[in-house]
Amino acid sequence: MMVAWLEESVGLRPKDEYFDYIVTNKNIDLETEIKCISFSGGVADYIYYEGEIQDYFKYGDIGIILGQAIKNSDLCKKLKVVKSIETIRATVVGAGSHTTEISGSTITYTKDSFPIKNLPILKLSLEDESQGAYELETALKKKIEWFRLENDFQKIAIAINGKKNPSFKEIQEYAKGLVNGMKDLIEKEGQLIVVVENDMAKVLGQAIYSLLNFQKEIICIDGIKVENGDYIDLGTPIADGKVLPVVIKTLVFN
Structure with missing residues (x-):
């Protein structure tokens, strides 16, 4: 569901009835075509990660699983993924x-x-x-x-x-x-x-x-x-x- 909502947010699939409930600020303006996507934060490390994962619960949460799910989704298959030179390892929240x-x-x-x-x-x-x-x-x-x-x-x-x-x-x-x-x-x-x-x-x-x-x-x-x-x-x-x-x-x- 979390990955599906991300796909909905950038116009890769139709929005379901729950989408508006998970928007914390405002939705993305989809009038302009989105060609590239980038990720930052702790989860992003496992979107870009190419090695073999030994422990999916290394950090005691679902971050690694979510990162891998995003990596294998249309977010990374249909959009050009741009990796930032510098990323934030963890958000304030x-x-x-x-x-x-x-x-x-x-x-x-x-x-x-x-x-x-x-x-x-x-x-x-x-x-x-x-x-x-x-x-x-x-x-x-x-x-x-x-x-x-x-x-x-x-x-x-x-x-x-x-x-x-x-x-x-x-x-x-x-x-x-x-x-x-x-x-x-x-x-x-x-x-x-x-x-x-x-x-x-x-x-x-x-x-x-x-x-x-x-x-x-x-x-x-x-x-x-x-x-x-x-x-x-x-x-x-x-x-x-x-x-x-x-x-x-x-x-x-x-």
Whole structure:
């Protein structure tokens, strides 16, 4: 079925009644004749593979079987297959993703601006966040330059470890450091997104919102462990705002 749907997508066979259900974005414009086809990703390695396959379940999934099925299909028989010089070995979604749900009652969000997708993570080190507001601000201003695009900044989520039982003073230090360190991005986006590993998002988010004079949007969630190089999706809150779906995507593995 998967190969048949791929053939349908490029006009090699009539579309069946299920085709529209598997289109994730939009269908291909078939008014222009498709003469060539190319593949990328982990499955593609086994479309181009010419050797003998010893273990079809080497990676614990159907990738090798799918690759071989595509290789033997009309996709490769009726279209010219062009192999890219450089291919992506794994897509962001395929490489590794983790879906979870967090309680809406223990986090802070000030406006329904969901869903938010593919936010890169800027994770601060324990040293960055443990010395006080000024040090946190300085670290942020330095590391946010990683996400500068020409004269502009890419929208990001800031990740910190936080503390298990922070004092009022520690919460204020975190809030001041985050607000001052992210000042330029907050002014541009009108929003600050913070991901905390330990349970302190509710009070931290409220402290940040207060420092922003209740004029900017704040999303502060906790119970989420992420690293630099990860991406995060924040889904639309469900169950009357009591649950927030979160997807963490990574290309980095141990």
